Amino acid sequence: MPFVPHTDQDCARMLETLGVACVDALFDEIPEALRVSEPLDVLPALDEMSLWRLMQERAEKDRIKLSFLGAGAYEHYIPAAVWDIVGRGEFMTAYTPYQAEASQGTLQVTYEFQTMMCRLTGMAVSNASLYDGASALAEAILMSVRANRKNKTGPVLVPENVHPFYRQTCETLVRAQGVVLETIPCDRRSGLISMDHLQRYEQHGDEKAPVPTAVVISQPNFFGGIENPDALTDWAHERGAIVIAVVNPISLALLKPPGEWGKAGADIVVGEGQALGMPLSSGGPYFGFMCSTKALMRQMPGRIIGRTVDQSGRHGFVLTLQAREQHIRRAKATSNICTNQGLAVTAATLYMSLLGSTGLRSVALRCHQRLKELLSFCQTTPGVTPFFTGAAVFHETVLRLPVSAEAVCARLSQSGILAGLPLQQLYPQIPGSEFGLLVCTTEKHTSEDLHRFGAALAQAISAQASDAQASDA
Amino acid sequence: MPFVPHTDQDCARMLETLGVACVDALFDEIPEALRVSEPLDVLPALDEMSLWRLMQERAEKDRIKLSFLGAGAYEHYIPAAVWDIVGRGEFMTAYTPYQAEASQGTLQVTYEFQTMMCRLTGMAVSNASLYDGASALAEAILMSVRANRKNKTGPVLVPENVHPFYRQTCETLVRAQGVVLETIPCDRRSGLISMDHLQRYEQHGDEKAPVPTAVVISQPNFFGGIENPDALTDWAHERGAIVIAVVNPISLALLKPPGEWGKAGADIVVGEGQALGMPLSSGGPYFGFMCSTKALMRQMPGRIIGRTVDQSGRHGFVLTLQAREQHIRRAKATSNICTNQGLAVTAATLYMSLLGSTGLRSVALRCHQRLKELLSFCQTTPGVTPFFTGAAVFHETVLRLPVSAEAVCARLSQSGILAGLPLQQLYPQIPGSEFGLLVCTTEKHTSEDLHRFGAALAQAISAQASDAQASDA
Amino acid sequence: MLIFDLDQQTKPVGALCATTVAGCDAEALADVPEAQRRQSDLGIPEVSELQVVRHFTMLSRKNFSIDTHFYPLGSCTMKYNPRIAHKVAMLPGFAERHPLAAMVNSQGFLETMYELQAIIQAVTGMSAVSLTPMAGAQGEFAGLRMIRAYHEARGDRERTEIVVPTTAHGTNPATAVMCGYRVVEVPVLADGDVDVDAMSAVIGPRTAGLMLTNPSTCGTFERRIQEIAARVHAVGGLLYYDGANLNAIMGKARPGDMGFDVIHVNLHKTFATPHGGGGPGSGPVGVAASLQPFLPGPIVVRDAATNEYRFSTAEELPQSIGRLSTFMGNAGVLLRAYAYARLLGGAGVRRVGEFATLNANYLMKKLADLGIELAYPTRRASHEFIVTFRKSAKRHGITAMDLAKRLLDYGIHAPTTYFPLLVPECWLIEPTETESLDTLDRFVEVMAQILREMEATPDLVKGAPHHLPVGRLDDVKAARDLDIALV
Amino acid sequence: MLIFDLDQQTKPVGALCATTVAGCDAEALADVPEAQRRQSDLGIPEVSELQVVRHFTMLSRKNFSIDTHFYPLGSCTMKYNPRIAHKVAMLPGFAERHPLAAMVNSQGFLETMYELQAIIQAVTGMSAVSLTPMAGAQGEFAGLRMIRAYHEARGDRERTEIVVPTTAHGTNPATAVMCGYRVVEVPVLADGDVDVDAMSAVIGPRTAGLMLTNPSTCGTFERRIQEIAARVHAVGGLLYYDGANLNAIMGKARPGDMGFDVIHVNLHKTFATPHGGGGPGSGPVGVAASLQPFLPGPIVVRDAATNEYRFSTAEELPQSIGRLSTFMGNAGVLLRAYAYARLLGGAGVRRVGEFATLNANYLMKKLADLGIELAYPTRRASHEFIVTFRKSAKRHGITAMDLAKRLLDYGIHAPTTYFPLLVPECWLIEPTETESLDTLDRFVEVMAQILREMEATPDLVKGAPHHLPVGRLDDVKAARDLDIALV
Ligand SMILES: Cc1ncc(COP(=O)(O)O)c(C=O)c1O
Numbered sequence A, B: 001m002p003f004v005p006h007t008d009q010d011c012a013r014m015l016e017t018l019g020v021a022c023v024d025a026l027f028d029e030i031p032e033a034l035r036v037s038e039p040l041d042v043l044p045a046l047d048e049m050s051l052w053r054l055m056q057e058r059a060e061k062d063r064i065k066l067s068f069l070g071a072g073a074y075e076h077y078i079p080a081a082v083w084d085i086v087g088r089g090e091f092m093t094a095y096t097p098y099q100a101e102a103s104q105g106t107l108q109v110t111y112e113f114q115t116m117m118c119r120l121t122g123m124a125v126s127n128a129s130l131y132d133g134a135s136a137l138a139e140a141i142l143m144s145v146r147a148n149r150k151n152k153t154g155p156v157l158v159p160e161n162v163h164p165f166y167r168q169t170c171e172t173l174v175r176a177q178g179v180v181l182e183t184i185p186c187d188r189r190s191g192l193i194s195m196d197h198l199q200r201y202e203q204h205g206d207e208k209a210p211v212p213t214a215v216v217i218s219q220p221n222f223f224g225g226i227e228n229p230d231a232l233t234d235w236a237h238e239r240g241a242i243v244i245a246v247v248n249p250i251s252l253a254l255l256k257p258p259g260e261w262g263k264a265g266a267d268i269v270v271g272e273g274q275a276l277g278m279p280l281s282s283g284g285p286y287f288g289f290m291c292s293t294k295a296l297m298r299q300m301p302g303r304i305i306g307r308t309v310d311q312s313g314r315h316g317f318v319l320t321l322q323a324r325e326q327h328i329r330r331a332k333a334t335s336n337i338c339t340n341q342g343l344a345v346t347a348a349t350l351y352m353s354l355l356g357s358t359g360l361r362s363v364a365l366r367c368h369q370r371l372k373e374l375l376s377f378c379q380t381t382p383g384v385t386p387f388f389t390g391a392a393v394f395h396e397t398v399l400r401l402p403v404s405a406e407a408v409c410a411r412l413s414q415s416g417i418l419a420g421l422p423l424q425q426l427y428p429q430i431p432g433s434e435f436g437l438l439v440c441t442t443e444k445h446t447s448e449d450l451h452r453f454g455a456a457l458a459q460a461i462s463a464q465a466s467d468a469q470a471s472d473a
Numbered sequence C, D: 001m002l003i004f005d006l007d008q009q010t011k012p013v014g015a016l017c018a019t020t021v022a023g024c025d026a027e028a029l030a031d032v033p034e035a036q037r038r039q040s041d042l043g044i045p046e047v048s049e050l051q052v053v054r055h056f057t058m059l060s061r062k063n064f065s066i067d068t069h070f071y072p073l074g075s076c077t078m079k080y081n082p083r084i085a086h087k088v089a090m091l092p093g094f095a096e097r098h099p100l101a102a103m104v105n106s107q108g109f110l111e112t113m114y115e116l117q118a119i120i121q122a123v124t125g126m127s128a129v130s131l132t133p134m135a136g137a138q139g140e141f142a143g144l145r146m147i148r149a150y151h152e153a154r155g156d157r158e159r160t161e162i163v164v165p166t167t168a169h170g171t172n173p174a175t176a177v178m179c180g181y182r183v184v185e186v187p188v189l190a191d192g193d194v195d196v197d198a199m200s201a202v203i204g205p206r207t208a209g210l211m212l213t214n215p216s217t218c219g220t221f222e223r224r225i226q227e228i229a230a231r232v233h234a235v236g237g238l239l240y241y242d243g244a245n246l247n248a249i250m251g252k253a254r255p256g257d258m259g260f261d262v263i264h265v266n267l268h269k270t271f272a273t274p275h276g277g278g279g280p281g282s283g284p285v286g287v288a289a290s291l292q293p294f295l296p297g298p299i300v301v302r303d304a305a306t307n308e309y310r311f312s313t314a315e316e317l318p319q320s321i322g323r324l325s326t327f328m329g330n331a332g333v334l335l336r337a338y339a340y341a342r343l344l345g346g347a348g349v350r351r352v353g354e355f356a357t358l359n360a361n362y363l364m365k366k367l368a369d370l371g372i373e374l375a376y377p378t379r380r381a382s383h384e385f386i387v388t389f390r391k392s393a394k395r396h397g398i399t400a401m402d403l404a405k406r407l408l409d410y411g412i413h414a415p416t417t418y419f420p421l422l423v424p425e426c427w428l429i430e431p432t433e434t435e436s437l438d439t440l441d442r443f444v445e446v447m448a449q450i451l452r453e454m455e456a457t458p459d460l461v462k463g464a465p466h467h468l469p470v471g472r473l474d475d476v477k478a479a480r481d482l483d484i485a486l487v
């Protein structure tokens, strides 16, 4: 079903106009050896009804009952109006707004989005999105190298407690340009970045380490911990380094915006936008956001929408500062990004508009509160304790279990419960990580959910403990 | 959450404008004794998120695995585009198109709907919908009485094989106006209307029965049987009676349209429109359709859309022939109907447009074919036979089971299978109805579904048989 | 462009055909008597999916709607329709529930309906509710049928009249006739209240009942409602409440307390279910205890023993007026109404009445300040109010209809025009509680502008609308040169 | 009107607040160091749900889109986006699947991705596929990174150059630079083909690879592709296929057969996933066997023993270029693409290429018949073609941009303008296979009309658009008086 509207008569008329006998004749410039004559080995066609049935069955298999898995993708409640409006054909089936006059809808939405992101982060400039949080961080790192006039060759310091997948993505995306990422270990007790480690970086052995070109700070960090970014920001700025903040946008309803960090504020702010109205959807489409100071604006990758006027003075919106982009600057562009995540940004704008400041703040508070409740439930199980101490957390934290976290997760997933992320999967280097479980709460969790989870966790732990004993014996 | 946008300042400003101290003052014309001072005892407010969770849980309880239940409501596949477009705010949140110039969308859709219904039924005129199939039949009966100038006092003959709930609804709706409905028994062997019974009606005992004002013919009938409406139509017309057809719109893709029945065709055609794009949804919203000959047009109830022109000659659409309706004619109107089923009609128009003649025909054929397959599966179970013989059927038929159909249905519903409708529930007067099971297939059933049903049915029958034996013993 | 203009006559390879057709052909019809097979063309256009989507998407944009425009259509309560309510009704478990599904497979739906019955009872102050009527008019029918059944059950067969005010909605008298009654009209006083003396003169042993909308279609509260109720009851008649205007008093006063015996509620108004460009609606009926035996079924009951929900049986309702629809009315609309009611809760319900009333009174005051004539200047507005342009009609030859069409040009839907019929050149204006002060102020500004246009450029107003997909349409031609289906 | 203009400063009682706020207050933040708490305003406007819905619904209507307009935007493949694909991706089991969900809770998703990998292999003729790149440009990045990894793995570290034709899309050179390469451009002949001699002169031991779009951005098939491949391979370089134009040859020819070593496919073009007003897209990469070890992960594999699906582990891909996204790219887009591919099947896939090509050639012929100049008059169109208005620009001072804007007035989206940069005053026109003959003919009619306007009323064209929500916007002012966020 190729959605081709032509009837046989249409084809005949068109071929006649073209003076060819059959459609194949139109492919005569393709060397014969390259022409495929048989239908390709694609799975057999399904009509819409059969496809729907098949996909319903598959999707049904993947439904889970309860989840405390976060680790960079968060299940928030999305008001019904968001996707009802985002799903309108006019938003969903438009292209990138090259023809401004025929794209005022998307353009204005994006301008509104940019404004909201600037306000949320406390920055002056926002772009129209990057692919996702991880790639946005990579772009921020490349941008910092371009922007740091004085020091282009220093390493970019990336704390160990930045999302490991972000760090891996950055490796892939920036290494080719010779940018060096230097991992700064985090404090083993609190999971936070410590000044100690930064100082140790500067003076390991006799040699002075190279002055960093940029420093990345994740707030909260991968373990949910709330950093003290003021000190870190000032430390970096004192060394002429660019400060790149990686933030969870929901947390910004409660936490100091990066634009206010330290004496001068962060220079670039990036993050994963998924929490603002995008379903989990196996990891995408999400969107990466990027904000910066005005000074760095011309180094920014991605599209930027500006407000202007038409011939009769009416306000209107256009793509602007395009001289940074690949379609104009080609090899000299700030990035190769072209198609980005427009629809996700539309969803985020709807989401934020529906919630307003009050709603966003209450969602964030509820997330925060739920985690505390969860902790109190879980800690009634003997042997369950916080993994890190000395750090306040936002809606996510690592529990220490008395048994293998991986084994507990495997048990619970059998009954449709996603308990969280076994820390060892991503932090084998942390002592005891085998027992660490990263758990997350959102405003969607009810007290009953927390109860059920506490009970299921306790059960899984004791089952695992006795199995382990049995196999030891 | 009353969706009230006012802030406290707004309220203050408005009250000041009105010169009152509080909102309650605006209710001062209501006698004090009648004013409610406490919040009413409505269930506690839920936020959207909690409501969604609650309703998901409730809806989940009601999901079934497999259904062969029809009996007037049919589960056809609805292409995704139907409700995506119907759900657009512009269709869904508009009122009845009183202001024609601001309602051309709804008006044109309805004009297109009317055209499609005229073509499907072979009639000249269609209205814009009535509530549902049953109430449409009642309206048709009242209309036939108004329209039959020569004989307003005869009974309206309604065969026993017209949907029992339609007949009950008609009783409720027409009795108050003194219209008499006379039930004509159907043939016990075939389930069809037989000429015998009509003749018996005319000459029971010595007295001649009153000449009918109208005769209702259901095609297919409630048992899925295909009538011979030509003979019936001519019989009725010979007696000056109005012929009212009750049809399943999907069946019209295969069966002779009522406009071609007998020598002159049916006079009024009504039916349940649900099959054309409406989900089962516990029985509604569906829509009743009504078509008629041009001669009867001015007796038609409900809205009718007409095409006209504006001042500059452009085509446009308006409500027309309003002099039949309650808002103009009040006590003399053809019906009291006002709000009807506009959105359902929009869905039906989308549904038919997406399928086209070819698609509609193939859906109908598939429904038909599936039933034959089902019959062959079921009849491999000993004791399962067709209940009626001698009638061709369309996508629905009555099986005779060797045990109580009610008991079998109860068993299967425990495992989420709706086997069909136990005949006895609605036709206790038919001998052996205890064993009758009305089953229905649609294009949604796969061969595998039929297999599974055949197996489940066989199992339930044997379980029931042995239980019955046990309790006999 | 009509969808028929896109007809390609033969089907492009469409979504549903690919395999559905496969294996199906005329042979499959061999068992159907040849005389009963369709020979004639179906005539449904063959159009590609893209063209269908584009055609109807573009058509939709020719509508005004709540989602796009302020829609102060009096008597229609065009308030915001929460999106979540639609989503709830479309949940697979609800959307795919067969109306005759077994009770064990229906507890989610039934519990919801049971609770909705209770909510409507609480809001209206009635003893029992049936959810089946499919719109206001069918609710009226159910109500009058119950009144009739009540009198008949008491052997009281002389009551052949239903009394309605002259301002009543058209469905009121039309329904009375459908129920076999004669309609007796009573006048309304200059202040909008029913003329109680005139009413007293016509009621008596032939009076089956009186139908009232309260607040009335004049946009004012019937102040002497208790006296009216007492008088009607005194002569043995019953009181019917047309719930179209319930929004005005929701949470603030209840028809049950006013002496009404039977009522209906328009869920597609007061309970925010979308009106769909002409339906579906839903018009549940509520009754006082005396009328409970006559309610139309099915009704949802809870089995005290098992805590399970089920439909009432015919045996349980031997005196019922009977069935009003094939199944249980517009069930999907009921689900949406339930969702709305749950979002509101008791306090929210109350705020609806308050803010609907506040908005209407504010708007009335502001329009009066512009010099627009109020039909009932001495009265409070309920959730709506009437203005009349009879003076401008006389002076400029500009009618209420002209002004309504001009309003459309400014992107505001016209109020209800020429209803009630009693007030010449009138608009019935109902802003609803979900519109903001800004929106009301903009309406006032636009009206000020239009009033200026009436003086300065009257033809601009008379020739309106100018900025819509079509200009003023010719209704007379539509009725004369009937074109109601493409041939 | 901006959403900020609707800001009420204090929240109306909104959907999410009612109970979410309850019980939450600043105390709950006691554990957060005071210095880290937010003091400044969030600044997100407080607007009622109705106002939000109305604002964004009205905004949406200011867009052209496939669902509303013919959108022949060259290089973008604006074909019909089947509604069912979106519905599939939004199924709760898919939409709510966490990217790190356990494999036992993910078999439905994984099986689907596994099959999609195979479908893309079959369509492109490549040996293996990774689905993770999030758009065409990221696919390009992944491809060039793999080329680099390939050479490095062989110890071949001298290859520092990527060759691209002058007509290449901007992402090609930009990507090369992101991968640490120097860009070498080769010219294109007057017939649209790459100048093979010039290419031969620049390729050599420093050549890491050549990037080609085929059919090229000139809308013509690169006829000497086999020779090009042979020559590049002969000097040790690899061939990269930019799949933006795959629609032209889908089912009719495969890049894998042409000698390409690595490719990407734009699912948001060829596989009909909605473009969303600027994304999300998806740009899976396919490779020849030699490059397979370098694919970015995660990749879905099937365990032969258990028949279970799972993600590849890092250990299984030791030479992988690494991760490109936090999780697995734009998974929801992949689901939509899968749905589309399944609706097509093998025969459908083939028809896409055929009808895309038929439509383009037909339209090219008809426009040429109107006297519009073709950029490559001796060539077949692929799925798109270029016309140039350089003469009219000279004669009337009417540019390709003016004409594009005028086209908007007729409700047709403008073709891609000024791309490729090589052809002056050009339009790149791509009708796609899902548009009907009627639509193409209407486009031709409109063009005839505009050509007449160029002669008769040139200012009408130069001042276009006239019928859109805004007139021609001032780009220069936008860049000069920057207003990129409301302050
Ligand atoms: C006062 C009044 N009564 C009755 C009705 C009829 O209600 P429905 O259209 O739901 O049948 C209306 C609807 O417009 C009304 O305004």
Ligand SMILES: Cc1ncc(COP(=O)(O)O)c(C=O)c1O
Pocket (backbone or CB within 6 Å): A337, A338, A339, D075, D076, D135, D136, D137, D138, D169, D171, D172, D213, D217, D242, D244, D245, D266, D281, D282, D283
């Ligand atoms: C020829 C060509 N190459 C590459 C791209 C970039 O693809 P994307 O926008 O998906 O990153 C495009 C998109 O416009 C294109 O047309």
